[in-house]
Amino acid sequence: MGRIVVLISGRGSNLEAIIGCAQRERWSHQIVAVVADRRLAPGLAFAERWKIPTIVVERADYPDREAFEQVLLQQLLALNPDVIALAGFLRVLGAALIERFAHRWINIHPSLLPAFPGLQTHRRALQAGVRVHGATVHLVTAALDAGPILAQAVVPVLPEDTETSLGQRVLLAEHQIFPRAIAWLADGRVRLRDGVLQWQGVDASERLLGVVA
Numbered sequence: 001m002g003r004i005v006v007l008i009s010g011r012g013s014n015l016e017a018i019i020g021c022a023q024r025e026r027w028s029h030q031i032v033a034v035v036a037d038r039r040l041a042p043g044l045a046f047a048e049r050w051k052i053p054t055i056v057v058e059r060a061d062y063p064d065r066e067a068f069e070q071v072l073l074q075q076l077l078a079l080n081p082d083v084i085a086l087a088g089f090l091r092v093l094g095a096a097l098i099e100r101f102a103h104r105w106i107n108i109h110p111s112l113l114p115a116f117p118g119l120q121t122h123r124r125a126l127q128a129g130v131r132v133h134g135a136t137v138h139l140v141t142a143a144l145d146a147g148p149i150l151a152q153a154v155v156p157v158l159p160e161d162t163e164t165s166l167g168q169r170v171l172l173a174e175h176q177i178f179p180r181a182i183a184w185l186a187d188g189r190v191r192l193r194d195g196v197l198q199w200q201g202v203d204a205s206e207r208l209l210g211v212v213a
């Protein structure tokens with residue numbers, strides 16, 4: 001059984017999707033805690049509803065990033081996670097912390113990486129005029145939004161799309177690919193060896209979700 005920790009900053013719709021998938025598919029893995037960097041993160045309510053322990057490491061309580069990450073590190077060490085899922089955790093983490101749990105971090109990003117790393121991805125996609133947009137699940141490395149890609153969902157951009165409408169369709173796609181990829185990592189069906197992803201029992205087609213407009 002794998003120990004999964006989910007980190008959030010806000011709404012928590014991806015967290016809700018992960019919890020829902022874990023229950024539907026009767027994962028043998030356990031979501032052992034949800035950690036938020038904001039006491040007021042609305043997503044904490046999903047964890048509480050499902051009796052998943054919550055931990056808050058409020059960034060504003062610490063003088064600098066180092067002090068904040070030191071406390072986060074202690075919490076994570078105590079939780080002993082096999083998978084740490086960044087589900088809308090809006091904070092860039094330092095290389096030392098990433099290294100400490102190397103190959104266990106997994107992130108959802110709302111674009112087809114390597115296009116549009118960083119923030120405001122839907123606005124930038126519309127401005128750029130791309131015809132397809134989407135979401136990416138990747139392993140986390142010290143470089144921002146750049147780790148090896150586990151799964152992608154392709155979402156067509158419609159002529160009438162606004163940032164909101166496009167973002168909503170991408171979010172629905174996120175909810176499909178993220179829990180699935182978390183399960184692969186927790187199952188050991190994907191591993192990173194010498195910088196290369198090694199797959200076992202996951203068909204290449206499962207790593208791509210195409211959303212029809």
Ligand code: GRF
Binds near residue numbers: 008011012013043
């Ligand atoms: C998602 O779009 C995710 O891709 C991005 O932040 C957003 C979080 O949404 N990293 P939610 O909190 O999971 O609803």
